[in-house]
């Protein structure tokens with residue numbers, strides 16, 4: 158039989174204690190959370206058997222067929238469908254307009270750290286780090302952590318019903334998400350080319366334009382397009398709080414038990430979402 | 446054990462990997478396959494372990510034409526054939542113990558397989574197999590934390606656990622240092638000898654093949670160029686086998702010039718003595 | 720021109736895309752009655768300011784606190800169970816939406832399914848995809864309306880709505896991950912005589928798991944926001960309370976609820992980031 162170098166006794170694998178403890182701790186906490194949440198969310202599959210749940214399903218499904226396809230209804234719905242697309246485009250545009258400046262400010266390598274600030278004094282850095290950097294991060298966090306329909310609700314109160322509050326809501330909520338992701342993309346840009354440019358005597362603007370932007374742009378575009386795909390869904394949903402578009406029509410039809418209209422509207426929504434996905438996928442393909 | 450009649454394999458993209466191979470391998474035989482890169486050796490082994498289906502020709506295993514096998518029959522037959530892949534083909538995120546015990550999967554029920562992922566079944570067996578290949582301390586390590594050579598030995602341990610009738614080893618020593626390579630080839634050879642297994646091995650290094658195997662098959666461009674005893678493999682034959690493949694020709698030249706030293710277990714190459 | 724020289728890039732394509740986007744933007748601006756000058760000009764901004772001022776200070780009385788906390792806990796519960804349900808719905812469907820487990824790829828090289836068996840498997844795949852598309856297309860809020868219609872008010876229809884919609888999303892994503900796993904280890908497992916089930920459990924799922932976890936966590940972040948909205952259609956949680964506060968012009972209470980939603984969303988984002996770093 159062949160001889161092998163003798164086995165090393167120490168096993169690197171059974172290393173740190175926290176690594177061994179974590180799975181158990183995690184499982185216990187997770188299980189407790191689930192049990193608690195099941196109770197809290199009043200999960201109870203029996204409700205399907207009670208009352209007339211199944212009868213209601215049947216009524217609903219039967220009501221959907223045949224879908225309402227007459228010309229008059231379709232003509233009437235063209236407006237809201239177009240409006241949904243427009244809300245998503247305009248909302249994304251505002252989100253970009255908010256996200257870029259906030260995202261730039263929230264990027265530590267631009268505001269107060271790294272190669273661009275080698276000659277900034279310590280106090281200067283500290284001030285830059287606290288004021289624009291921390292403030293923009295806080296604003297972004299508020300923007301994105303309050304869901305878009307809460308924004309929509311408040312904007313409806315502030316500027317009245319219609320598509321405009323929907324645009325503003327998507328603009329603010331998605332501006333928060335875009336800004337955060339933009340800053341993450343910029344932070345992850347390789348610093349090497351920036352240092353080279355800096356060493357070659359480039360100004361800050363030069364470093365940003367020739368070093369930072371080319372590296373970050375493909376990711377920035379891809380993520381922005383992805384957010385546009387999300388925005389079309391969101392703009393349809395915002396109608397439920399009175400911010401125009403398809404959602405409002407779906408809600409109306411639902412409330413009037415016109416399930417054949419609901420089916421048609423869902424089909425239109427599907428077509429819209431699918432075409433936006435397609436277009437954005439194509440553009441992403443060019444960029445990447 | 447194996448009978449191949451006019452085997453041909455064309456891939457979906459039109460690549461002809463195996464042109465026309467006919468071969469008979471008896472039970473308990475030890476055969477080494479050598480040949481330049483891209484000759485079709487790996488493809489041949491994937492045909493032999495019933496992963497791929499020949500485009501043409503007949504592949505007969507133990508008197509049974511494998512093209513006639515059902516799904517269940519294929520599975521049963523595969524349990525009797527153990528393969529050590531050129532790339533290790535292990536599941537990196539699983540622990541070594543599971544990758545080794547995967548050798549049992551052909552025999553385990555679905556429930557046993559599932560249960561073993563939670564609480565490994567035959568830990569002792571896995572440990573013994575790993576001890577045989579020299580890394581018993583890695584039993585509980587995550588497989589992707591191992592070096593290339595260690596992973597290759599895990600793959601060998603899996604075949605030891607599987608305990609098949611035939612071992613197909615596709616360059617089992619490509620990722621280990623030369624002295625370890627000799628030990629591994631020796632291990633596989635001795636082990637197959639003791640338990641009367643058939644052993645087929647693809648080897649990149651000619652000296653290992655000639656030093657350890659009584660039968661050498663040279664494969665070139667999807668065909669068998671020669672199928673002879675090692676003492677018949679001379680410089681002309683090797684030159685013809687590797688013609689047009691720079692790297693291997695270089696290896697041969699170095700062998701001829703004595704720049705490469707062989708492992709202690711190797712006989713000197715015929716015709717290459719200084 | 721010399722061989723191998725690259726032509727100077729044309730200016731037409733970027734220009735065209737630019738003009739297209741500008742036109743799209745103008746069209747949308749017009750269609751959505753965006754009135755930014757009006758907003759920033761005089762009246763609009765004053766309106767917004769007046770409204771914002773009315774929100775302060777948040778109502779910090781014990782009753783408002785308790786209400787907000789109860790709502791936040793309920794929303795958290797809906798999002799957690801809804802996301803888990805989504806995994807339970809999406810995972811089995813994703814297995815159907817994976818061609819490499821049904822009829823092509825390395826597991827089917829040695830013995831292709833016959834034409835009949837293949838047709839059945841292709842149909843299974845198509846059906847899986849269709850169900851996932853259906854689940855995914857219907858927005859969670861519409862699912863919520865449907866389930867409220869079926870089983871009445873309360874948080875449970877919200878859970879079901881999240882589970883169904885997100886189940887469709889996760890099923891699609893999981894299916895893409897499953898089709899993408901490295902086939903080499905699967906081939907090696909198959910060569911030992913392992914069954915398809917064993918290959919799935921030992922080879923496919925271990926490779927896919929990190930991405931599964933990552934996607935599930937990401938959808939949890941989406942769902943904590945959506946869970947709050949469920950309340951608008953009577954499915955419990957913070958949304959219901961926000962709806963009431965807005966309808967009854969209880970601005971100070973509304974501010975408390977907004978703080979609560981901000982807190983719970985931030986908490987889930989942080990938890991998800993922590994777990995992603997630990998588990999993936």
Ligand SMILES: Nc1ncnc2c1ncn2[C@@H]1O[C@H](COP(=O)(O)OP(=O)(O)OP(=O)(O)O)[C@@H](O)[C@H]1O
Nearest residue numbers: 456458460461462481482483484485486487488489
């Ligand atoms: N799945 C595949 N699809 C298409 N062509 C393939 C496939 N697998 C292998 N080939 C081609 O078939 C030929 C033979 O490949 P094979 O891997 O069998 O060679 P080999 O003799 O094992 O080479 P090496 O010594 O480098 O391992 C090569 O030209 C290879 O590119």
Ligand SMILES: [Mg+2]
Nearest residue numbers: 486487488531
């Ligand atoms: Mg090979």
